[in-house]
Amino acid sequence: MGKSKKSLSLVLLTILLTIGIVGCSSDEEASKEVNMEELPDVEDYSEKLTLHLSGSFTQGEIEDDNWVQKKLEEMFNVEIVNTKLNTWNADETSLAVASGDVPDTFSFTSGTLTAQEMYDGGVTRTIPKEMIKKYAPRYSEMLDENQPGWDLNLLSGSNEEYIQLTGLQSHTKGILWAPTFRLDWLEELGIEPPGEIKPVGPDGGLERIYFTDEAYSLEEVEEILKAFTFDDPDGNGKDDTYGLLPYNNQLHWMTTIMGAHGVAPGYNLMEDDKLKSAEISNKYKEGLKLLAKWYDMGIVDPEWTTLDVEKAWEKYKIGKTGYFTAQRSYVAMEDWTKLRAPQNLILSDPDAKLLVTAPEIGPDGQQGEGSWMPVTLLGDGFQIAKDVTDIELARILQIFDYINHDDEARWTLYGEVGEHSEWQGTPEESAILVKEEYPAEEGDMGFWAYNFRTYPGERLKWLTSEYTFNLMEQFFAKPEVVEEMAIRPYRYDLFEETKGLELEKRYSGQLDTIVDEFRMRAIVGEIDVDKEWDSYVENWLNNGGQEILDELEKAPKVSDLLAE
């Protein structure tokens, strides 16, 4: 009996200890005033520090003592502990945050909480402006040059403390998406391109991809899709082709079609003097009706409802689809888009030819697509864990500033050009490709392992082929094109001054379900869009949508933000 009691006591003690250990959380104030005089000088790396680092490209593939790690350790007198977490996996990042087990630096691609929530939840610390200016001068310069730079990511109620560092998303400048058509099919069917066409590049498949800055109208696209479906464009004598191949987990396939109706899914707009979410606007409704009509005509591949984007790319490669929406980098055959449509088809079928046009022209003459970044090119967040000390932060900022903003740090991304990587085209003027014998990211070389998703200075060139730049120059990033075709939200809470994010988090599960279900059922003709529209909108508004829109009214207008 005595022994049983002792055993029971031990078990209870163990439980209590477990609770104590796991449940114990410090409520220390993560933001406190920093004494700059106590901090080391810039480039004073005399004290060896241990840092747990990760970056935007950390996907759990890193090997210890990799090439980049060793060089950084020597340069900054630190011992780097690698992060084996896949920061692109929402389940893994959520668990890391929930358990408080985050690295000293991180930038999760698959989102969990907003920067403010991370800070409020005690996961991250603030970064004093003084420290940024002292230890990250190049980053500071980037903020000076890109408005609203220093005004972003401020801790609520403070002008001196930042809840995260931000990045320059220069790779998203301009518009990204364009419709592509099988040019060999168009030729077979005797359909003329809408304007003068030029090959995107000289060889490697680029000579079979043609671009024009003119566009078909939606009526013309409809006729083309019909011909692609019913007129045997591949000449095999079988009825086995389709015009359009959508997918069920993203909306990029409809971005230019909706743009032709003047609406960008995911954004808000003013319609009939009311602030509306795109998904409950009449413009979106008209877009849905057109897609439903196309489905009814049989020109949409019916299998799309069970295909995600990756399966759709695989299906496109078989060569039975005539139309696909693609990013400018896909049609410029950037190396990282090899598996994506339409590059995968060009690589596998030497006879396939493509036509890339400007976004389709809608009923009111509108052309466009949702702008990738709603307001500014500054975006994404690099966060510092709560337990990082000021001395550690000083070193982290210097590493961050060097590897992300100093062009000399190119080796952290591509190794030594010539040895580990090579120029895709003209040296210093084209993209850099890591040689096949080395891992492009992480692994034993550690490329990209500690970097943040930011592309200031020369960096955009290193990851962008000259053909993408040509396309940007000719069309996609031309100021007049961006002005006319980039659809931005009407209001946007750029400085996170409202409770919009909190409400979105709370209601997005319900609202996404309502929207996804209605969209898909509408397109495949299970419901009559006109008949069901009002109840759908009411349902959306009653399940959190109205609350979100009311909160959004407090956010600034994007036009005002841009004017500022």
Added chain:
Amino acid sequence: MLLAPMILLAIFSYGPMYGLLIAFKDFSPGLGILESPWNNFEHFKRLFDDFLFIRALRNTIIISLLKILISFPAPIIFALLLNEVRHMKFKKVTQSISYLPHFMSWVILSAMIVEVFSPERGIVNYFITMFGGDPVHFLASKSAFIPILIGTDIWKEIGYAAIIYLATMSSIDTGLYEAAEMDGANRFHKMIHITIPSIMPMIIILFILRLGSVLNAGFDQILNLYNPLVYEVADIIDTYVYRAGLEQFQFDYATAVGLFKNVVGIILILGANAIIRRKSEHGIW
């Protein structure tokens, strides 16, 4: 001797249970489980205010009951049939083939199922069109989706689930069969009057335990097979909470749902056990 397992059980099974507290709190990772503020049952109120959750609850119960009704007896029947096979090689091969799908994840199986039922390439539609019919997009059809769920669930688990019944059958006293034979019983009589009564306690125990997971209608299977077109019949509690809770970092909300499911499960187990105890001598407790 029992101390070590008890400690392990305490640490890994009972210790973490205090995390259930976050079902009643606004969980903040920085504050931790104990320090996060109580929220006056907000998550539970939200659950029952949400018409999509109610729909998911309805779907979960329907799918689960159908699985209990159809999938649960399937391995029993399969085991009974297999038990009657006298050709040992055939019996072993059949058994091995039948439990192979159990070892494959739903991610892999769902890819196979999508191909089998594809309106363009699937073998099912190949036969339909061969006989002059129009292809059917089964996985996008509300009326076909649930039968596919049940059918594929049986296909995946029938062999593995039958093992326990076959093992129980192997322990039946052969003297009973011999005595029945002397009384003139045929194989069907022996199955009805000896085999089934002998495995009945096992059937009842497994049935009671299965009732406990009545609100688990098959998350992996459905997540990998469904799409918004069949949400109306296929969106279950787990898939809805995955989208609305876990993907939005609402662990507290997801825990509240988990707790709700477990409370329902334990009520069903206790209730079923009590009823069965009253009507027969079988039962878990």
